[in-house]
């Protein structure tokens with residue numbers, strides 16, 4: 100397929116996503132099933148246009164003065180693929196599979212607009228209702244952070260120190276352009292893809308099959324590191340999901356002590372069993388039933404709440420979620436978070452830690468949630484997060500926001516990671 104056919108397919112997929120309010124991955128999979136002739140390169144390119152158009156929906160549409168799938172598809176190529184209106188029309192000319200060329204009116208609009216002149220919410224590529232939340236989170240940097248949340252993400256890996264060293268994994272993945280991560284001690288980064296490229300399928304690598312590394316955003320790795328789990332500790336991962344944090348904690352604990360991995364949704368835990376086997380984690384015990392946690396009450400050194408949240412910190416990777424999210428959903432997540440804090444705190448032993456983590460950048464889910472919790476329970480108090488950050492990531496004071504009396508926030512523009520929030524509360528001894 101030439102560029103025109105790929106763009107037409109991307110516009111078709113974007114229409115499907117808009118019409119049926121469905122996740123981008125589902126719409127792309129369906130397109131692939133009904134167009135079996137399309138090769139891997141075509142699918143990757145179409146996926147890139149779709150994801151670029153979703154990440155940059157507002158700015159791409161603004162450039163053409165419209166918010167249709169056609170406008171955002173063309174706009175994505177102008178913003179992310181190094182195309183100009185003229186080069187695009189030249190590439191599409193005579194291609195019977197291409198959408199119609201940019202019209203005179205569209206060409207005029209594009210020529211008259213400079214993104215630097217667009218309103219902040221356009222440059223930040225975010226929904227209107229989220230603007231006050233981003234302003235509260237980032238102050239003057241909100242547009243820059245919004246734009247960073249709309250950029251292509253890198254591919255991050257965590258070396259499993261139970262089985263390999265970082266240098267060994269880096270050597271194994273040398274052809275992929277893998278580099279040591281900026282912050283995470285065992286992190287490896289493969290830079291964001293350009294144009295119609297695609298990230299290597301690292302899960303097909305023998306090193307992955309041998310359990311030498313996991314795919315995990317650097318922000319998630321940092322949250323696990325900050326948890327500071329030590330060999331021999333008793334840890335409850337109360338919202339373990341597929342086990343990303345459990346596995347990282349298990350490696351940090353050198354397989355000594357115990358991690359209880361729990362999740363309210365049994366099916367979410369399903370992938371953890373394979374991952375545990377591959378990674379040789381021998382101190383992770385999956386506890387699916389809530390009632391089986393009862394004996395742990397008051398005995399845990401650390402209770403980690405990797406809370407259900409809006410996921411606003413992961414908009415680079417899940418840009419369709421950015422446009423589906425509503426204020427109402429945010430309120431629902433907040434209610435879940437406070438209920439989980441109130442329940443999970445019972446498992447912390449005197450002197451132990453209740454660790455609260457989200458992959459959101461909204462203060463209402465982060466520092467505000469913690470402040471409200473401390474208002475309900477004064478037997479917990481925040482640890483000194485400046486000291487914690489400096490001890491784990493010396494020399495990187497500028498790579499995180501640390502609230503006075505609150506937690507640590509990571510964000511794409513400041514930290515180069517997904518947006519994450521971390522707060523550790525110590526229970527009175």
Ligand SMILES: C[S@@+](CC[C@H](N)C(=O)[O-])C[C@H]1O[C@@H](n2cnc3c(N)ncnc32)[C@H](O)[C@@H]1O
Nearest residue numbers: 338339340342343344362363364367405406407
């Ligand atoms: C952010 S995800 C966890 C991701 C996981 N820790 C990881 O690192 O891969 C949040 C999880 O919280 C779970 N959850 C939601 N409500 C819960 C509750 N009341 N109790 C326990 N888990 C809950 C969800 O099923 C979801 O798997």
